[in-house]
Amino acid sequence: xxxxxxxxxxxxxxxxxxxxxxxxxxxxxxxxxxxxxxxxxxxxxxxxxxxxxxxxxxxxxxxxxxxxxxxxxxxxxxxxxxxxxxxxxxxxxxxxxxxxxxxxxxxxxxxxxxxxxxxxxxxxxxxxxxxxxxxxxxxxxxxxxxxxxxxxxxxxxxxxxxxxxxxxxxxxxxxxxxxxxxxxxxxxxxxxxxxxxxxxxxxxxxxxxxxxxxxxxxxxxxxxxxxx
Amino acid sequence: xxxxxxxxxxxxxxxxxxxxxxxxxxxxxxxxxxxxxxxxxxxxxxxxxxxxxxxxxxxxxxxxxxxxxxxxxxxxxxxxxxxxxxxxxxxxxxxxxxxxxxxxxxxxxxxxxxxxxxxxxxxxxxxxxxxxxxxxxxxxxxxxxxxxxxxxxxxxxxxxxxxxxxxxxxxxxxxxxxxxxxxxxxxxxxxxxxxxxxxxxxxxxxxxxxxxxxxxxxxxxxxxxxxx
DNA sequence: CCAAGCCGTGAACCGTGGTTCACTTCTTGG
DNA sequence: CCAAGAAGTGAACCACGGTTCACGGCTTGG
Numbered sequence: 001x002x003x004x005x006x007x008x009x010x011x012x013x014x015x016x017x018x019x020x021x022x023x024x025x026x027x028x029x030x031x032x033x034x035x036x037x038x039x040x041x042x043x044x045x046x047x048x049x050x051x052x053x054x055x056x057x058x059x060x061x062x063x064x065x066x067x068x069x070x071x072x073x074x075x076x077x078x079x080x081x082x083x084x085x086x087x088x089x090x091x092x093x094x095x096x097x098x099x100x101x102x103x104x105x106x107x108x109x110x111x112x113x114x115x116x117x118x119x120x121x122x123x124x125x126x127x128x129x130x131x132x133x134x135x136x137x138x139x140x141x142x143x144x145x146x147x148x149x150x151x152x153x154x155x156x157x158x159x160x161x162x163x164x165x166x167x168x169x170x171x172x173x174x175x176x177x178x179x180x181x182x183x184x185x186x187x188x189x190x191x192x193x194x195x196x197x198x199x200x201x202x203x204x205x206x207x208x209x210x211x212x213x214x215x216x217x218x219x220x221x222x223x224x225x226x227x228x
Numbered sequence: 229x230x231x232x233x234x235x236x237x238x239x240x241x242x243x244x245x246x247x248x249x250x251x252x253x254x255x256x257x258x259x260x261x262x263x264x265x266x267x268x269x270x271x272x273x274x275x276x277x278x279x280x281x282x283x284x285x286x287x288x289x290x291x292x293x294x295x296x297x298x299x300x301x302x303x304x305x306x307x308x309x310x311x312x313x314x315x316x317x318x319x320x321x322x323x324x325x326x327x328x329x330x331x332x333x334x335x336x337x338x339x340x341x342x343x344x345x346x347x348x349x350x351x352x353x354x355x356x357x358x359x360x361x362x363x364x365x366x367x368x369x370x371x372x373x374x375x376x377x378x379x380x381x382x383x384x385x386x387x388x389x390x391x392x393x394x395x396x397x398x399x400x401x402x403x404x405x406x407x408x409x410x411x412x413x414x415x416x417x418x419x420x421x422x423x424x425x426x427x428x429x430x431x432x433x434x435x436x437x438x439x440x441x442x443x444x445x446x447x448x449x450x451x452x453x454x455x456x
Numbered sequence: 457c458c459a460a461g462c463c464g465t466g467a468a469c470c471g472t473g474g475t476t477c478a479c480t481t482c483t484t485g486g
Numbered sequence: 487c488c489a490a491g492a493a494g495t496g497a498a499c500c501a502c503g504g505t506t507c508a509c510g511g512c513t514t515g516g
Binding site: 133134135136139143146169170173174176177178179180181182183184185187188191205206208209212213214215 | 412
Binding site for chain 1: 475477485
């Protein structure tokens with residue numbers, strides 16, 4: 001034997017792989033999946049078409065990874081916002097909670113705002129993540145993505161219920177519905193064919209809606225009648 | 229001149245056209261857009277591939293029409309439910325409204341329930357209408373579809389506000405968010421890879437969520453602080 | 457019955473873009 | 487410096503499925 005993969009070559013390999021992913025991500029963020037053809041990705045990454053296939057078994061696999069990377073960034077940001085709200089630290093959160101403060105609502109508002117503002121910043125990418133038609137293989141990843149968002153909300157809602165701040169409800173369900181509501185409200189403004197939006201007004205509406213839908217007053221008789 | 233299109237031939241033509249649409253619809257309802265290849269549609273309709281192109285300039289046009297037909301059925305049903313709630317007639321609705329009854333909430337609940345139950349009946353079709361990846365041309369139709377749903381809710385909400393039954397809010401916004409919430413809550417259960425769902429529980433949750441999110445209690449300070 | 461011409465036919469065509477593969481270039485241990 | 491073998495190359499390949507088109511059979515007014 002003669003050749004042996006070493007740390008340096010492996011690093012180079014990883015580097016190339018990342019370059020490909022970043023190139024694909026850039027193309028998607030710029031022009032959606034339409035523009036993310038294998039040849040174009042390769043060109044942008046400064047490699048040959050065939051090289052892409054040294055790193056990914058298929059285009060679907062590449063796009064799946066791209067989607068995962070992009071979406072995890074977004075989810076992390078929202079998670080961060082949901083953890084603290086506008087508090088400076090976990091410590092402060094605990095303090096307020098023990099004092100009977102209503103931090104859950106604050107945290108939900110912060111998460112929603114982060115979600116929306118980030119999406120409206122990188123519209124093209126947000127559209128790609130939320131609504132653009134994709135290969136079924138990638139669609140599966142999108143489901144994960146949305147579920148991840150929902151999980152963040154679900155945890156926060158569950159906290160709020162535990163502290164008595166929010167009324168009894170199925171946190172997973174409310175969270176899922178909330179993600180759908182936010183997504184739908186954003187899709188219009190995000191759509192490529194859309195004029196300027198009043199971002200602040202949109203965010204305000206979203207927060208109002210979100211808090212309203214997690215915090216009810218007494219249930220009306222209709223619910224009991226119909227849902228019995 | 230010699231040949232002249234007559235009533236009879238035109239009727240035959242229309243009939244063929246409809247047969248094609250129905251075949252496409254059936255295929256979509258059964259296996260999604262994957263299965264709705266032009267050749268397959270033609271076969272199912274009992275015509276030749278080329279015939280499809282005597283009636284539709286392109287596949288996208290055909291699918292667009294199919295989508296429109298299917299979605300308008302759904303929207304009509306929901307509209308119907310939203311008009312009367314569980315009342316027997318418009319007359320009764322007016323009577324209750326004049327008596328200060330809270331019919332808007334009832335109507336919303338009815339619309340949501342209809343939406344959800346119908347979707348869960350024809351799962352495959354509902355999935356195709358709500359979430360399955362589609363050709364961008366058809367995607368535009370989907371946007372219309374969702375907007376149509378939203379309009380139904382928006383009108384009902386506006387009525388509720390006018391009668392003082394619902395709090396001041398942007399009906400269009402709430403309606404859009406609501407459609408998103410319902411859609412998202414349904415997508416999971418509708419997904420091809422999904423086990424049995426407790427339909428009643430789901431419907432109950434949806435109604436609760438919908439009423440909650442249209443009917444708030446006093447706004448918390450967070451809204452004012454953040455949304456200022 | 458004829459001319460005009462549309463409806464229907466389905467095999468062949470073709471553009472797109474993902475995938476392959478024979479070949480070159482580079483890296484490593486001996 | 488050499489053999490072994492991985493990484494990189496990019497032109498050629500190919501599958502897929504939408505679209506076309508030359509032709510046969512009906513329908514219609516004269």
